[in-house]
Amino acid sequence: MASVDLSSRPILAQDIRFERDVVATRQRARQIAALLGFDAQDQTRIATAVSEIARNAFGYAGGGRAEFTLEDAGTTFAVRIRDRGPGIDGLDDILDGRYRSETGMGKGIIGAKRLMDDFRVDTSPSRGTTVTLGKRLPAAVAPGRLGDIAARLAAQALEDPIDELRQQNRELMQALEALNQRQRELAELNRELEDTNRGVVALYAELDEKAYTLQRANEVKSRFLSNMTHEFRTPLNSILSLARLLLDRVDGELNPEQEKQIGFIRKAAENLSELVNDLLDLAKVEAGKIPVHPVEFRVSDLFGTIRGMLKPLLAANLSVNLVFESTDHLPPLYTDEGKVAQILRNLISNALKYTERGEVRVGAELASGGMMLFHVTDTGIGIAAADQERIFEEYTQVDSEIQRRVRGTGLGLPLSRRLAQLLGGNISVKSDVGVGSTFYATVAVHYAGPAEVSYVPELTRHLDPTRLPVLVVEDNREVLFLYEKYVKNSGFQIIPARSTREARAVLQEIRPVAIVLDVLLEGESTWGLLTELKENASTRGIPTYVVTIVENAKKALALGADGFHVKPLQREWLIEKLSQAQRARHRTVLIVDDDEISRYLVRGALAPARITLLEAAGGQEGLRLARERHPQAIVLDLGMPDLDGFEVLAALKADSEVRDIPVIVYTAQALSHDDRRRLSAAATVIPKEGLSREETQKRLNAALSKAGLHIDEAASSGEVTA
Known part of the structure; x- marks a missing residue:
């Protein structure tokens, strides 16, 4: 609460000895507020607050005196109402709203306090009570204006108490009309929001349908990638082996045309094999887990291995030099050597493909934060700024003359970035069209992660007020992640619990719209929890569904489950059950x-x-x-x-x-x-x-x-x- 400056400039004083003086004090408060430039609403607030305190002084102390002043260098209108009464008992309780009085004194003081900007009470049985009310002015009042205000007040006669009552009634009617108008506006706004909500719900339904279609397509793609790439490898290896036998003249000589044709077959098979390998690697990542095999190795040894692997590409383009900088000074790495080699091989292969003349330079150096920074710099065609992020999207290739001659799979860079992130780093690029590009790959010098990295994120228990909570008792993170994907854009939120103890703790904090139980958790089953839920009056009404790999629907239903489904769970079944639970709730x-x-x-x-x-x-x-x-x-x-x-x-x-x-x-x-x-x-x-x-x-x-x-x-x- 702001304090009021003790230095003040008096405007008017009004004795409060009779009941009509209470009315006169209210009138003077409104008149002065009008002359000081307050708007109609503030005039009413000030007059009402002053009237309440003046009425208390008259009713509890037998009278008093109201002093109207300007304070704080003419920026605050203050009213002090003094009395010589017995003081106010329990003032703190009154101001905090805890006081209960049959006469209503506490409500008057609290009401006046809420209407004013400043409010102070000084009370004691010996001195009586002084209440100071302050309202900040719309604009500061110059000292010279006080004389004009006093003259205009002297010219304004006090109205009859009946007229003042009529004025109060008019102010009350205006306030009620303003409230009614606001209520009408709120009702209209609510109608508009209803229309908007219906449109949003329809849009969500459409988006949910499209998201479900995309999800099913993604699932089909993942299954296809993980299954068919293995099936592709067998015939591809057969084609490559047979082509090699023919080119080695095992069954006799070939004429030049036959050798050329078999060379084309072998080249096509090698390109297809490269595509299959990249697809299989991506399928592993998309499946949610990928193994990491860290070993200790030196960067110089890695560069030597890569140089030998890329000799065939160098032979095809003699106008490009491949330069490996010295790395003997670098400490050994402890990470997955095969994945680092795969990242660099992809980056160097791309550089050699898109560089017609000049050089491709490969180097490494220690970076901050325990990271190793690899860089591959070429003097090739370069990449436009608009395409420098697109090239890390799957199947994306930048159109160019060279690109049309040496088309790739569009999977190498996306896979390389994912592998770098898997090893604790990332891949970025700097490039200028016609000048060349530099790709930067970082990995942790010492890999300290798990032997198998999961791409399934942890689900949060943070409540989203815009979604209905669904408690899922399940200890498998991948299954929990699948549940979250199933309910995305459906209005439900998965609240995970990986044990019966966690489930009980969640139920102490929230009341979910439904509960989904897996029977077999690590080290325990949830049959006892299901029995407990259906015997407890506070949770008996929550629909509970058992979803598990164990085929035991009869036992689940006998214990009170509202539904049963054997894993793998179908999304349609889950959404239907949750929607039924939502509709059945009495809210x-x-x-x-x-x-x-x-x-x-x-x-x-x-x-x-x-x-x-x-x-x-x-x-x-x-x-x-x-x-x-x-x-x-x-x-x-x-x-x-x-x-x-x-x-x-x-x-x-x-x-x-x-x-x-x-x-x-x-x-x-x-x-x-x-x-x-x-x-x-x-x-x-x-x-x-x-x-x-x-x-x-x-x-x-x-x-x-x-x-x-x-x-x-x-x-x-x-x-x-x-």
Whole structure:
């Protein structure tokens, strides 16, 4: 709270001795606010706040005095209301919203505090009470204007109290009309959002269908790559062996034309063999796992081996020199020598193919971070900037005159980059068209990774409020990854648990829309967990599906499972079951708050969801509705006239029928350490003040998501029970 400068310039003073003086103080506050340039809404706020404090001074202290001043170098309009009363007991409780008074004194002070920018209270039984209210001015007021303001105030007569009452009624009607207008705008906005949501849902459905088609195509491609490449190798090896026998004249001499034709056959078979090898390597990577065999070797020995392997390419182009720089000074590497050789072989082969004259230079050096940097520099045709990232895409080849003569597979560079990443590094390129290119490949000097690298990422347990949580109890990472792919763009989110202990911990935090169980986990089975889920009242209603390699549907269904499927799981079956679970859920949220405006704000935050909303204006009514309707979540205020939120929360947690309902505390009350201890059973605590509307909605959505309630859906059902 900003402090108010003690140096002030007085404008007017008003004694408060009779009830009509309270009305006069309100009138003077509005008149001065108008002369100082405040707009109509701020005039009403100031007049209302001053009126509340003046009424307290008259009602509790028998009278007082209001002083209107300019402070902070003419930038703040301040009103001090002094009285000689007995002071205010429990001021801290009043300001924090914990005080309950039959006369309503606490509400008046809190209301005035919310309407003003600055609010200070100095009170004691001996000195009485001084309340200072401040409102920052739209523009600073020059000292010379005070005389003009005082003269205009003297010319303005005070209105009759009845006229002031009429003015208050007009202000109230204007406020209600503004609220109604805002409600109409919100309703129109909600209708527009409904139309947009329907369009988005339709688009998601179309995208989901296309994604499913692409996924099936990718699965077919992967199976084809992993199966057929092995089948291709046998006839290819036969063709190459037979061509070699013929060219070696084992069965007699060949005439020049026959030798030429067999040479063409052998060349075509070699090109096809290269394609098959690259496809098989890519298939291994796409399958999710690829082995790594680290050994210790020297870069100089590796370069010598590669030089010998590439001699045939050098013989075909005598105008290009292949230069290997000295690497005797480099330390030995501990990594997969075969994969490093494959990376360099691809890079050097490409350089030799696309360099008509000049040289291809190969070197290596130590780089920072324990990396070895290899570089292959050529004086070839170069690569345009727009194509320098495209060349690392599968089957992509840059069109050029040389490219048309020596077409490759379009798989070498993508495979090389994946292998470099597998070994802890990467591949990049710098190139200028017509000048040449330099490819940089980095690998870790000491490979410290696993013997088999998985490309399946870990699934996160971070809740996405826009997706429905599905608990999957499965210890195989590849299967979990498959589940995540199956539910992509379907509105569901996989929450993984790799043991029954993890599953129980997840169920303590969230309520999933469904549970998928694998029976055989590492070192345990989930039959006991299934029995526990169906015997527990809080989880009995969650649809549970057993998906396992063990054919035991009868046992699963007898223990209460809602469905059974033998692995491998079909995506259509999973999405159908999850959609059924979503449709079958009874989705209700109970709002317990005595403040109608707060209930309105919560309704607005939940408006986009297909959720039945129940409302209770007090704690007793909230407990009754909770026991009768069993909502999926409760939004609870703390400060209520009959039962406060602490008592309601304690009563809910003591009742076995409703103790598992998540409770979201939504309060304007400042919480002490003891208060937070008493609220430890709540799912979360969200403050009413200090947060933006967007942040409040985000927190509320996240809390409801833990309860298994999806927020980003069609409009609310609109049922409201008061």
